[in-house]
Amino acid sequence: MKQSNAMQITGYKKVAHYLRTSSSGQELKLQRGTNEKYLKDVPEDNVIEFVDFDVSATKLCMDERPALSRMLKLIQEGGVSTVVVYERDRLARDVYEYIRIVTTIHHHNVDVVFTASEAPPFSNDLLMEVWYGLSAQFEGQRIRTRLADARKRNPSSLIGYNKVKATKSSSAKYIAKKEYKEKIYQLFFSFSEANTKEDIYNIIKEHKSFLKRTDTRIIEILQNPFFCGHTVTSSGIYEVLENVEPMVTVELFKKVQNKIEQFDREINKGMVLSQQQSVIKPYCGICDKELKFNKGVIGAPGHYTCSKHKVSIGLFELMNDIKESLGIVFQRISSSKIKKITVNKTNKHLAELKKCSKQIQAEIEELCLDFVLDYTPQELSSSEKNIKEINDLRDNLNQIVNKINLIEERLSDIRFVQEISQLDFNEVIEMEFNTLVEILISKINVHPEYIQFDYYFNEYLKEGDVENAS
Incomplete structure (x- = not known):
């Protein structure tokens, strides 16, 4: 891949003309003018222009630069013979991003023309291009440092100061x-x-x-x-x-x-x-809306309030109430019930779903095989029917797989509850407080006079009113 002023157009492939500015205050005039010297002999309909205007390579990763992403996609599709760009830093400021770009260009045998007068020619040697990419990264870092230093010395505004604009004879002043x-x-x-x-x-x-x-x-x-x-x-x-x-x-x-x-x-x-918040969001017991969290002052916890009703609770009070309620419920968890229900119900249902998924997979494989063996271009309506049938089965399979994943996740939670129910509550609450809250408590409703806790796994609890431990 040698840099040359004479560019050959191969078959249907296009010449990609890439331009980028880092801010809206910059112009494309220099890049466009220099690049066009290399494009003058290329038919206009063979050139595709890609422009990233007001797109900073130091602030946005390469996947967030739309024109660059479109150009790379076209290169990957085999639609580009040559890329014309002013300098390496227009493509990337980060060396790892530059390596990705160069690797794509090398893989698809694309020529690159850098039009800046002092830009070294594009190389087939990846190591050489990495070195050039590092130079672009260091330059980007220098630019960021200069801009940060300029902002420190001349902020656009700062609390407590009036800024007097600069004139031809004097710089801006801060009074x-x-x-x-x-x-x-x-x-x-x-x-x-x-x-x-x-x-x-x-x-x-x-x-x-x-x-x-x-x-x-x-x-x-x-x-x-x-x-x-x-x-x-x-x-x-x-x-x-x-x-x-x-x-x-x-x-x-x-x-x-x-x-x-x-x-x-x-x-x-x-x-x-x-700024610390509760693991689970509390709700207003009157209007059933999520309570708003208000940050505390430094060194003090925040609190939750309902804007419509006189319902509020401090973070520490809420956390203490949660621990107290968990302590009551923890003592009522029946390990034997958990084991019985887990084995007899959940595993049985899981086995049925897995069996069903295997049957659907077999159906899909059989239909795909029949489709390939029997396919003829003349029978499009029959082909479309077969494809629809395969897609419907795939959708059904995806739904079943999602159900299996959810049940297995829930089964894991059930086993966790079974295991910890045999341990000392004070030890568990210290180590697994967040996990306990997420697994056991489904909702917290705060009323003016009391707090209501709704729990999952009520069927695993011993006798007693534990649905709403308050």
């Missing part, structure tokens, strides 16, 4: 808003003086209402050197931003970073706790 400057300073100062995790949780709660930001966003504010009029390089060097009015000193900012590092584990645990 601190008076109403925010004191509040943000107090946030940094208070945080720097915190001595316990409770202090930190209270400081974040205190500033949430004014700043109107989440716990996570407030931590991000505290970690942003922009507020001290600096940016921090990858090697940890603080660089002054002359166009930014600082709200805090560099010394105070550094003190806060030390405090965040000191309490990193407690901060993360507090944020996780505030």
Whole structure:
């Protein structure tokens, strides 16, 4: 596969002309102009153009780039003789994606023409192309780094700042808003003086209402050197931003970073706790609608509420009630009943379904064989009838296979319940709480005065009112 200005069109195969821009602000003019020098001798109806406009190769994987996907599909179908593209980085920025593309091109014996003046010719040597692909990936990483650095130095907007647009003679300036400057300073100062995790949780709660930001966003504010009029390089060097009015000193900012590092584990645990939800969603006992989960403040659990009725329950209260109810039901599970029902009912039904599936498979195989042996192009109506009969049987078989899978999954749950019923509840609840909830509890209804639990496997329970353990 040599790069050449003279491209040969083989049979019905087409020349694929591929173009891509990473953003809507970029133009195709350079790529198109350079590529057309190589396409001028190719008849227009032999060229298929594939354009990915405003499609970033660093943000979207190759399967999410529609034009590239269509081109590769046509190559796999044997419909492309040559690909014309400006440079390797137009095809991919990720080396593994580039390897996939090159492998497809090699496999289908497709020529590739890179039109950029300094682009090395496409090679038959996969190792050589991998090396070129790595170069494209590193360049993509450099672009991402430059863009991230530019956003850090010149954000489009940032809480507490007014941005004064750049002019011909000066760059954009960031002026601190008076109403925010004191509040943000107090946030940094208070945080720097915190001595316990409770202090930190209270400081974040205190500033949430004014700043109107989440716990996570407030931590991000505290970690942003922009507020001290600096940016921090990858090697940890603080660089002054002359166009930014600082709200805090560099010394105070550094003190806060030390405090965040000191309490990193407690901060993360507090944020996780505030967002933690129940394994099973509770419902309103009045309107039967799923209760809405409201996140807690940092360091405190959330709660569930019904917007229409005065029904609410905290996460911890719900979890404790679930454990208490499971404890009652656990003591009433009858291992002997489970074994009896499992053997006599479930396995029998499963065997019948498997026997039925084998019979249908045999029918399908017989029909397929008859169809191949008896097929004649002149008897289309008879062929269509046979095909429909085969498809109907296949649909029926799929339904039976799905039933078998569901029953086997349920059987596995039943055996699990049988096994754990013979263990100590306190040990089981520690190790298998989530599994127990998913397998045993079908629904939780929260009423103003009580909670109702509906359970699966009622037939396996000993005597007692256990349908609604509340």
